[in-house]
Amino acid sequence: MNRATADAEAAFRELFEAAYDDLLVFVERRTDFALADDVVAETFLVAWRRLDDVPGSLDAARAWLFTVAHNLLRNRQRSEQRQQKLVLRILREPEGYTGGDADAVAAHVDLARAWQHLSPADQEALTLTAIEDLTGPQAAHVLGISRTAFSLRLLRARRRLRQHLRQQQEPGPAPSPATARPASSGGPA
Structure with missing residues (x-):
């Protein structure tokens, strides 16, 4: 390990130890507790x-971290809003629906239910390509990942x-024969 790497690790460790608890409380006030750890982890990943x-001073660095966390929270909120709009769009009646195509309505309902079971990352990958009409390389750029990583994410x-x-x-x-009929109390016949 070279000197620059050791210095960078020491600086990062000092920043992490000085700011983690305060940053976690800051994020917990603004989002679900379940997401707070993820946002703080993302914030420190950006910092690394x-x-x-x-910034070099600890106070300025803490403020920088709070800004990054705030921006990550805003990005998550925008993503969730886009996903909710997509769900509403999916639930809308299909173009030209006249009330006679129950299969089309059922398909839309099934799609909306399936959509709710997807992770936010899966929803984002599908939204970028299917709704935002971005190419794979463009979507990869938006997410800040490689083309290959995005292709795998989209495939999955x-x-x-x-x-x-x-x-x-x-x-x-279908119920099994053992569960389909009541058990007799007299044993085998």
Whole structure:
């Protein structure tokens, strides 16, 4: 390990120890407790990746971290709003629906239900390509990931959406013979 790396790690560790608790409380006040740890982790990931941009004084660095966390929260909120708009769009009646196509309505309801089971990352990948009409490389750039990583994310999101759709369309399991009839109290006949 070279000297610059050791100094960077020490500076990051000092910043982490000085700001983590306060940053977590800041984020918890603004979002669900379940998401707070993720947002704080993302904030410190940004700080590590952009360590040269973090101000030198501890007070200024803490303020910088709070700004990053605030921006991450705003980005999450915008993403959730886009996803909710997409769900509403999916639930709208299909173009030209005249009331006679129950299968089309059922398909839309199934899609909306399946959509709710997807993770936010899966929803985002599908939204960027299907709704925002971005190409794979463009969507990868938006998310700040490689083209290959986005292609894998999109492939997996599509696979999970199809899986959720199939699960909704499959009838429930048929009762087994042992559970279908009441058990007799007299033992085998």
